[in-house]
Amino acid sequence: MNSENSNGNERENRKGPVNINFILFLFGRVVSDTGTSIQMMIMPLYIIDAGGTAATVGVFSFLSLMPALLVYPFAGVIGDRRNRKIIMVVTDFVNAGAILGLALLSNWGVMRLSFLLIVQVVISLMNGLFEPATRGMLPQLVKKEELTRHNSIVASTRSASILLGPVIGALLYASFGVTLVFVANGVSFMISGISEMIIRYTHIKQEAPDGPKGMLNDLFEGVRFVLQNKLIRKLSFFLLVSYFVIQPIFSVILPLFFKKSLSFSDAHYGYLQTIIILGALIGSVMVGYLFGKEVRMSKPLVMGSSILLSSMFIFSILLFPKSLYIFGNDSTIYFILLASILCMFSAGSMFISIPVQSFIQQATPNEYMSRVFSLVNMISRGGIPFGALMYGTILERAEMHWTMLITTVLMIFAMTMLLISLSRSYSDR
Template sequence: MMSEEVREIQSSETTEENSLDRVEKLWNKNFFLLWQGQLVSCFGDAIYEIALGFWVLAVTGSSALMGTIMAITMIPRIIISPFAGVLIDRANRKVIILLSDFIRGAAIILVGVAIYKGAGAVWMVMLAGILLGICSAFFGPSISSVMPDIVPKSRLLQANSSYQMSTTGANLVGTMSGGAIFAILGAPIMFILNGFSYLFSGFMELFLKVPKVIHKKEKANFKEDFIDGLSFSVKFSGLRNIIVLACVINFFSQVGIVLIMPYFNSTPGLDAKKYGIAMGIFTLGMICGMMFLSVVKIAPKKKFNIFVLSGIVSMGAMVAAPITENIYAICILLYIAGLLNAILNTLLNTTTQLIVPQEMRGKVFALMGTCTQALSPIGMIVGGVLGGILGSKQVIVGSFSATIIFIAFFAFMKSAKKVINYDPEHETLEDIM
């Protein structure tokens, strides 16, 4: 049963948000500022990663060191995220968002200037990577926590779709143009440009109006607050099932995705160039899926069926793609997989935002991020090992087939269906817990 505190939070939020739904539209000032800032910073991130890779290889000649730097960025995020979630729910979320962007911007600009002047060193890039990871641990859950407070809940699915579409599109454009920009400007200038993209995003966020988290009871100490968030996630069966599903999908997907490049490299008629085209088509499919959700409003009672169908068909397309060994068929299947995968992930994220009370969102999203991110490198390692033993095609087919089985099993969970189909305009959390 739901506690009195959670019931009070839900009642308060429902009253306020139903009022907002009558007077606010999706593209309000707050959402536009956030969307615009992230559009620029995601483009900066994309060209930064390319510049970073080329610079490290030029300075050290070591691809292993490049992987180490990427891991250094990921590890702090995994370790810190659960504790960051507690701070997000206890502190001013706008301040956290601003500091995350400004610190990242300043760190990358300083490294870029140092490299430009010939004083740059690998340890500086590593230190910046650690700072980026720490800031990301706070920034991501903060954005997920804030989104339901700056757009009407009836438009939350469209908001997430529009937000993810802009970031994915910016990343795609940055990745495609990064090589040409590197040839013209070089790594130091690209570093500095990415730093300014964060500062621009932070400047836009200065004008955000982020509601304060409403605590219906006196704040517990840090430890008790952390345990409360963990307990809420575990005892809420529908939410717990969603977190488990997200982890399983992410793990098995990483097992298969890490082997797509070796598959293209080892299959007659396929090569690195066709791999780049296929991955571009997959990303295009994701953007189209997000575009679809950004303009089409799905009735709450239909969301679960669309969720399950999208998951099964998208994973089925990933199973079929390597079997065909035909680049045209592979591209069509990857486009379908990307489109439906975007729908699956957006519904998953939006559902979590809808069912988690305001004062729990930071903790819950941080917990989800920790679980999925921690499983990613494990999935890559497992995929690499199995690929060497069984072959890339076999492991790709097996990993995505396993995901289909799990999604099909998920489809029979009544608690999952109630949660995915949750309609905040006509239901309370007590109805689905």
């Protein structure tokens, strides 16, 4: 890689009091994230309304994640070899075309659930290509010492989009049907692609052999870089543990507990989901405010782990039958307590994920950036379905409150060990 050209490119992208390139980058993400959240919130309802079953909803959720996980490693190679801006633009336009195609089929009255599932595979594959490219591009648009602050801004706006999307989606679906939902999402991807086209970005071509052998060599180079970099390796393991243990709590334990042990309405469950997203938004903003220019990751990680583990412990206590007996399983007091703890829970996870992402970006050379993030994403997010499977299997045989409490104790031990190990690795750099 020509480092002189790279530095000149970065100075060009970052100069001036207002970073127009970052604003365009952020605007594209906000628009497409809002459109995606509009559609994803409505799809389970639409699938049921269209004659699908719970199994169909499950297949749709599986297809939303698994194709991206499978393509991640090779997407990282492509993201380091090819122009990241072009990858982002092309994948956004392909998504726009596929989703607007669904809108046409729906408008013509020939929409089928099989078409929806096929398009979801396409969207997931495009997202798998898009994510490593966009993660690799951001460090070239902003100053290195401001990565945490800008990652915080991206995470905050994404949380706001996810918070806003379901409201818009519900209104569109109830008033106009699924066709306009598809139109809104398709147009959002078109606007995102146009916004990305305007970004001033110069691709630095790397010399690498073409063909399958060259692709595999690049992939193995990325794997070796992750394995040989002690800090990135431990951060990847840190994320794997977090995603494996924590994310299924929201997708498995919470809905089961809500349905089996509480007597609130489905609307209350919707309120809880909104509060969880609001917690992520608050956490993202706080990370940027408190640690926007932090040069070490120990402070945000310790604070995030403390918030996360304390909220996990209180949540596990709230699951115990004695707590339900004291507060009442349908009382306003219990709902406020549960919502507050879940809000803390979600905020704490942002104190971990944002700094970790920023420090991986700082520790990775540009020529490895997309490959590293594709591998990190595959490792961390790959833990989610296996974590859900683990919880589901255990809960068939054990009480939910004891499962949660034991998990919390194990997480306290695991995160303490990981933080000590990360602190040593970081001090050796």
